[in-house]
Amino acid sequence: MTTEAGIVSVVIPTLNEAETIAAVIAAVPRPLVREVIVADGGSTDATVAEALAAGARVLDAGRGYGQACAAGAAAADPASTILVFLDGDGADRVDLMARLVGPIADGAQDFVLATRTRGGREAGAMAWHQVLAGRLAGMAMRLLYGVPYTDMCAFRAIRRAALADLALRERGYGWNIEMQMLAARARLRILEVPLPYRRRAGGQSKVAGSLRGSLRAGWRIGATLLRVATGRG
Numbered sequence: 001m002t003t004e005a006g007i008v009s010v011v012i013p014t015l016n017e018a019e020t021i022a023a024v025i026a027a028v029p030r031p032l033v034r035e036v037i038v039a040d041g042g043s044t045d046a047t048v049a050e051a052l053a054a055g056a057r058v059l060d061a062g063r064g065y066g067q068a069c070a071a072g073a074a075a076a077d078p079a080s081t082i083l084v085f086l087d088g089d090g091a092d093r094v095d096l097m098a099r100l101v102g103p104i105a106d107g108a109q110d111f112v113l114a115t116r117t118r119g120g121r122e123a124g125a126m127a128w129h130q131v132l133a134g135r136l137a138g139m140a141m142r143l144l145y146g147v148p149y150t151d152m153c154a155f156r157a158i159r160r161a162a163l164a165d166l167a168l169r170e171r172g173y174g175w176n177i178e179m180q181m182l183a184a185r186a187r188l189r190i191l192e193v194p195l196p197y198r199r200r201a202g203g204q205s206k207v208a209g210s211l212r213g214s215l216r217a218g219w220r221i222g223a224t225l226l227r228v229a230t231g232r233g
Helices: 021-027 047-053 065-075 098-105 128-145 160-166 175-185 211-229
Strands: 008-014 033-040 057-060 082-085 111-115 156-159 190-194
Touching (some): 008 021, 008 047, 021 033, 033 047, 033 065, 047 057, 057 065, 065 082, 065 175, 082 098, 082 160, 098 111, 098 190, 111 175, 128 175, 156 160, 156 175, 175 211
Parallel strands (some): 008 033, 033 057, 111 190
Antiparallel strands (some): 111 156
């Protein structure tokens, strides 16, 4: 994975993750990764300072989960051929990143996602409505494209050229499902890998941490699914 086929940039979208971001960055397997980019969405705590001290490159990405992911992808080292996305809350098993990157670097896959619903989860790591949303979205995408997704986990790796070809439009919480739908529609080689998933290590979830956050994210995900499914993007 040190060949040109496996030069990796990691993108971590953040918003007020000062309690966890340094540990997440420290867990990134540096022999595998060229750079870590923290794409910050306007944190009002010490997220930026903690990320810089931990050795990441920090971007002022603007608000919106998808906006942060897109900004991080655009800013990645031009030599990078694989992009990895993950959350900054400490829930993803960053130390197992090679399981996502390896199949792409070896030329077997284009897009590899962690699945939390098929991996071992700590008690309380996912709310019931997150599990349900992933299953319903997976059923819809299987009906539409024949790809049996089981989750919409943020921890994922994709060939950079493939991501560019998908031309994602979503800049909010629909980013992940839009990527999965467009990847399936484009007939990319897709693999889900069961990985363990932990409770967030600190702070409050912007999605599952409140009813308002859950409703807002759910609406955006549903709207994105409908837009892509009906061919409007």
